[in-house]
Amino acid sequence: MIGRIAGNLLEKNPPQILVDCSGVGYQLDVPMSTFYNLPALGEKVALLTHFVVREDAQILFGFATAQERETFRQLVKISGVGPRTALSILSGMSVADLAQAVTLQEATRLTKVPGIGKKTAERLLLELKGKLGADIGAGAAIQNDAQSDILQALIALGYSDKEATLALKALPKDVGVSEGIKLALKALAK
Incomplete structure (x- = not known):
């Protein structure tokens, strides 16, 4: 629905930001990897987005790269992994690190992320195998x-x-x- 947001950065309160687009302020939740690369307040910013509509909320997630957004979408498809957990994973490790952990089937690297236990880590490795891997980067090393x-x-x-x-x-x-x-x-x- 909403695929991209471009405007002036008004607020930065991890993990949320506020972007002014022609007088309308959009609140986005972003992973820390995107947050650290944001410009200063008042400057122009453009982010790719993923829009989640639930019964009790409508949440907009922002990403600096298409790779981050695609990884987020792969994560939320997994049973038991919601948008908040996916955001936590992308905040705790880079897309390349996640791809490498999946390629090497290293559950212990995933359990270092807050909110990810052993069973969830193993489910992530199983579900993401072949979907991230070497095509995303570090796994090829x-x-x-x-x-x-x-x-x-x-x-x-x-x-x-x-x-x-x-x-x-x-x-x-x-x-x-x-x-x-x-x-x-x-x-x-x-």
């Missing part, structure tokens, strides 16, 4: 089991998903697990 093991080891050692993925990209493609972990730790120590 994982070429084989050795790289997957290296990534999981770095995360277990306390490095963030982004740090571990960046270290993994710097490694030779055919590196073994133990050698890869050593090289990644050296790179991360710099």
Whole structure:
């Protein structure tokens, strides 16, 4: 119904924003990834939207990229995952991180998001398998089991998903697990 909103940004109160479009103020809920990239108050903003109509509410969700909106739509199709939960997932991890978690079937990465328990994480992995994956980005960086093991080891050692993925990209493609972990730790120590 409403596919895009463009206007002046009037208010920013996480996770809600208010956008003035020719004198009409639209209140949108946005994931934190979009929120952090918003311009200053009073400046022009354009967001893709998803409109949810329920018996007790009409809610407009805004997204900076088409990729975020499509991922949100895939999430709300899953039984037990509503718009608020989908927004929480996209606020807790990037689309690329979600795609990578789905590709590697890592439920523990999803359970780090507030409101996502083990059963919901497993349902998400099952339902999203093949729908996000390598076509969204970061999942393509994982070429084989050795790289997957290296990534999981770095995360277990306390490095963030982004740090571990960046270290993994710097490694030779055919590196073994133990050698890869050593090289990644050296790179991360710099």
